[in-house]
Amino acid sequence: MERPEITNKLTAIFRKVFCNDSLVLSNDLSAHDVEQWDSLSHMLLITEIENEFVIKFKLKDLNKMRNVGDMIDIISLKTDC
Amino acid sequence: MIKLLKKLVLFFLAFVICDYIIGLGLDIIRNNSPDGRYFKTQYSLEKGKEDIVILGASCAESNIAPYIIEDSLKMTCWNAGRGGQILPFWTCLEKGILNRYTPKIVILDIGANDLSGNLFPTGYERAAFLRPFYHRHKEIHPILNKIFFFEKYFDCSNLYVYNSSYYYLLRPYLFKGLDGKIADKGWKPLTGKMPPIIPHPIPIITSYNLNNETVQLFNEFISNLTTRNCKVFIVISPVFNKKIFTSPTIEYINRLNDVYLLNFGNCKIFTENSRLYRDDYHLNIEGAIKFTTLLVKRIKHEIN
Amino acid sequence: MVFTSFNFLIFFPLLVVIYYITPVRFRWLTLLVASYFFYLNIKPVFALFVLGVTISTYIFTRLIDQTNVESRKKSFMLLNIFLILLPLFFFKYFSHINAGIFSLLESIHIRWPLPALKLIFPIGISFYTFVAIGYTIDVYNEEIKSEKNIGILALFLSFFPLILSGPIERAKNMLPQFYSLKIIDYSIIVEGLKLMLWGYFMKLVVADRVGLYVDTILNNVSQHNGTTLLFASFLYPIQVYADLGGYSLIAIGTAKILGINVMQNFKRPFFATSMSEFWHRWHISLISWLTDYVYTPLSFALRKYGIWGIVTALMITFLISGVWHGAALTFIAWGFLQGLFLSIEALTNKKRAKFEKKHNLGKNGLYIFIEIFFTFILFAASQIFGRAGNITDALTIYKKIFTTAGSKLFIADVGILVFALLGIFILLLNDFMCEYFPHVKLLRNKNKYIRFFSLLLLLMYIISFGVFDSGQFIYFKY
Numbered sequence: 114m115e116r117p118e119i120t121n122k123l124t125a126i127f128r129k130v131f132c133n134d135s136l137v138l139s140n141d142l143s144a145h146d147v148e149q150w151d152s153l154s155h156m157l158l159i160t161e162i163e164n165e166f167v168i169k170f171k172l173k174d175l176n177k178m179r180n181v182g183d184m185i186d187i188i189s190l191k192t193d194c
Numbered sequence: 195m196i197k198l199l200k201k202l203v204l205f206f207l208a209f210v211i212c213d214y215i216i217g218l219g220l221d222i223i224r225n226n227s228p229d230g231r232y233f234k235t236q237y238s239l240e241k242g243k244e245d246i247v248i249l250g251a252s253c254a255e256s257n258i259a260p261y262i263i264e265d266s267l268k269m270t271c272w273n274a275g276r277g278g279q280i281l282p283f284w285t286c287l288e289k290g291i292l293n294r295y296t297p298k299i300v301i302l303d304i305g306a307n308d309l310s311g312n313l314f315p316t317g318y319e320r321a322a323f324l325r326p327f328y329h330r331h332k333e334i335h336p337i338l339n340k341i342f343f344f345e346k347y348f349d350c351s352n353l354y355v356y357n358s359s360y361y362y363l364l365r366p367y368l369f370k371g372l373d374g375k376i377a378d379k380g381w382k383p384l385t386g387k388m389p390p391i392i393p394h395p396i397p398i399i400t401s402y403n404l405n406n407e408t409v410q411l412f413n414e415f416i417s418n419l420t421t422r423n424c425k426v427f428i429v430i431s432p433v434f435n436k437k438i439f440t441s442p443t444i445e446y447i448n449r450l451n452d453v454y455l456l457n458f459g460n461c462k463i464f465t466e467n468s469r470l471y472r473d474d475y476h477l478n479i480e481g482a483i484k485f486t487t488l489l490v491k492r493i494k495h496e497i498n
Numbered sequence: 499m500v501f502t503s504f505n506f507l508i509f510f511p512l513l514v515v516i517y518y519i520t521p522v523r524f525r526w527l528t529l530l531v532a533s534y535f536f537y538l539n540i541k542p543v544f545a546l547f548v549l550g551v552t553i554s555t556y557i558f559t560r561l562i563d564q565t566n567v568e569s570r571k572k573s574f575m576l577l578n579i580f581l582i583l584l585p586l587f588f589f590k591y592f593s594h595i596n597a598g599i600f601s602l603l604e605s606i607h608i609r610w611p612l613p614a615l616k617l618i619f620p621i622g623i624s625f626y627t628f629v630a631i632g633y634t635i636d637v638y639n640e641e642i643k644s645e646k647n648i649g650i651l652a653l654f655l656s657f658f659p660l661i662l663s664g665p666i667e668r669a670k671n672m673l674p675q676f677y678s679l680k681i682i683d684y685s686i687i688v689e690g691l692k693l694m695l696w697g698y699f700m701k702l703v704v705a706d707r708v709g710l711y712v713d714t715i716l717n718n719v720s721q722h723n724g725t726t727l728l729f730a731s732f733l734y735p736i737q738v739y740a741d742l743g744g745y746s747l748i749a750i751g752t753a754k755i756l757g758i759n760v761m762q763n764f765k766r767p768f769f770a771t772s773m774s775e776f777w778h779r780w781h782i783s784l785i786s787w788l789t790d791y792v793y794t795p796l797s798f799a800l801r802k803y804g805i806w807g808i809v810t811a812l813m814i815t816f817l818i819s820g821v822w823h824g825a826a827l828t829f830i831a832w833g834f835l836q837g838l839f840l841s842i843e844a845l846t847n848k849k850r851a852k853f854e855k856k857h858n859l860g861k862n863g864l865y866i867f868i869e870i871f872f873t874f875i876l877f878a879a880s881q882i883f884g885r886a887g888n889i890t891d892a893l894t895i896y897k898k899i900f901t902t903a904g905s906k907l908f909i910a911d912v913g914i915l916v917f918a919l920l921g922i923f924i925l926l927l928n929d930f931m932c933e934y935f936p937h938v939k940l941l942r943n944k945n946k947y948i949r950f951f952s953l954l955l956l957l958m959y960i961i962s963f964g965v966f967d968s969g970q971f972i973y974f975k976y
């Protein structure tokens with residue numbers, strides 16, 4: 114899947130999980146930048162992403178996700194296979 | 195590195211100067227205290243010349259009224275008791291007193307198991323109350339230096355010797371008489387009384403072995419007085435609802451030839467009368483007057 | 499030897515001098531020798547445990563790296579975790595489980611004389627065991643390569659500023675630093691000294707003095723009324739913050755002077771507006787460890803259950819946190835309460851966010867104050883269990899608070915309480931300023947005279963009001 118498409122879908126998911134319609138994603142956006150993004154909401158985010166993109170993450174993938182950019186890279190890898 | 199060392203030296207010098215100046219101020223406050231526990235301690239160490247001195251902890255401080263002793267024995271009397279303190283503190287006061295004169299009589303109020311107690315670390319650490327007097331009284335150094343290894347170095351600092359003393363140092367300037375009025379000559383009369391309780395006195399636990407170090411310090415304390423022909427009366431104050439017949443401490447003191455032991459531990463006038471107590475261990479004013487009257491009778495009997 | 503012992507005040511400056519005259523490539527060795535010397539001074543036999551954990555962790559992490567078979571990697575990881583947990587389990591929980599089994603057998607009239615061992619607890623074992631487990635899992639997850647130099651690994655696990663009470667550090671942060679121990683400059687040393695000094699203030703002036711009052715009350719629960727118990731229960735969390743937070747700052751400052759950066763462990767926790775924010779500010783190293791190694795794998799495994807999977811993971815994580823603190827039921831109750839509070843917050847998160855948005859409460863000062871106060875109450879309420887000697891005492895405290903509130907407050911020694919409250923005021927004022935007015939500084943002011951005299955004043959305050967021995971005591975009867 115192309116990055117723009119992933120970004121669009123991710124934006125919708127982020128806005129839904131964090132109840133923030135004005136949230137704009139960038140590659141270096143991370144939990145520090147979004148008020149409600151913590152370890153609790155992170156797992157809800159992961160579940161929504163898996164459902165939307167029909168993929169399954171591994172625990173090791175989570176550890177590699179430092180920011181939205183990393184997230185898009187991993188999703189791209191999984192949706193390409 | 196040189197910059198760091200320079201700054202540290204400068205900092206240290208600034209600290210020493212501030213420490214000295216503040217120390218001068220604190221000494222002035224202490225020396226001019228209108229009353230209170232620092233006034234009483236300073237008086238005991240530096241000024242008092244009474245014929246009879248009372249030493250001990252809170253039971254001594256509140257149970258024994260000097261004016262009754264003065265009226266009866268026609269000798270001056272000062273109560274140098276201080277709550278919470280044990281042998282190391284009493285030894286320091288004794289040294290301060292004996293540096294200046296020898297009292298005719300010393301009354302030492304102790305607990306029935308005091309010679310079984312460990313002096314380390316609490317006994318010595320509690321004597322840290324005397325730190326503000328460290329610079330002027332070399333005689334208390336041997337005791338205070340035992341608090342910990344670096345004590346003598348840290349006591350060079352005025353701020354350190356006055357550590358945690360500020361409340362009791364300043365309190366008499368705002369509220370007089372809370373540790374006893376000057377006219378009470380060191381006595382701290384306690385108001386209030388226990389609720390009426392039907393007593394069922396039980397013997398106190400006395401199965402503690404004597405502590406060698408405590409006994410050694412006690413022997414030194416006693417011989418410092420008796421070798422100067424001072425009469426020593428060891429008093430065991432009565433405790434409400436308790437019987438104190440004997441204990442290893444009492445038996446040990448009984449075997450000493452040069453002291454008088456006055457054991458009120460089983461005196462039913464007190465032990466079964468809650469009205470005379472402020473709490474289990476401490477007599478109120480009424481109880482103290484009654485107790486001192488009885489005590490003085492016993493002392494008179496022994497010395498005549 | 500602990501940070502607040504005078505021996506440490508001799509040991510540390512000497513070590514710094516030796517450290518700086520040691521050639522750079524051998525400095526890690528100086529630190530290793532110093533760390534074991536530090537630990538041996540507490541009790542020599544304790545060093546055997548940290549050595550054992552080091553050797554086991556070294557062997558198994560090297561094996562993990564050298565095998566390509568996933569199942570073998572997992573086995574090595576699990577085996578090492580099992581082995582290094584054994585001493586922790588044995589020392590921390592053996593006597594409790596022993597007593598539990600004994601009373602269970604007694605209740606069914608079986609008298610089986612189980613051996614009761616008098617065990618001296620190796621200080622710091624909870625901390626370095628967690629550090630070792632975290633490192634093992636990081637190697638397994640390929641977050642970091644296993645350390646080839648056993649000396650460096652030994653240093654990482656025994657590093658003296660951290661070994662007794664944390665912060666619980668990560669290999670990714672620490673190991674590279676041990677390889678680049680270079681000359682550091684004056685400003686970093688001064689910063690380290692400032693951190694240490696403030697840490698000593700928190701520990702000696704606040705924690706130890708507040709503790710004199712709190713211990714008198716909470717060690718004699720049956721003798722005190724509801725008002726007094728409530729007051730002591732409010733003071734206790736501040737005592738813990740000042741104690742562990744102060745100790746952490748001393749550790750961080752000590753490490754900084756040696757050129758090592760260690761993570762922050764407390765971040766003004768009493769200004770948190772929710773329990774989840776609180777746990778991002780309180781004992782940060784422990785909670786981030788639990789998040790990375792317990793909560794995340796658990797919640798990941800349970801993610802198909804949505805919010806209920808999160809709630810389950812939270813409850814288990816905090817129950818483990820409770821058990822880590824101690825084996826008694828009170829700690830389990832404490833952990834349960836933390837999990838419960840966070841679960842309720844997670845479940846009501848969206849509703850609360852909507853409510854706040856609707857009424858524009860985000861920047862409302864009064865609302866923020868209420869949130870802060872409520873969060874503190876929740877934490878203080880849970881700490882009643884954390885502090886109580888047993889469940890009966892904890893429940894007695896709760897009962898008395900609700901049935902005899904309004905009774906007279908027991909003050910004990912006025913002198914001790916007055917200066918305890920003054921210390922708390924200074925501490926919370928400092929935190930308040932750092933939280934809302936971070937540009938206002940004293941110890942780090944631009945003006946060198948303000949910096950100098952603030953430091954001097956702080957040192958003088960510590961010497962004047964710190965609790966250095968048990969000469970300070972509550973002797974309230976007198």
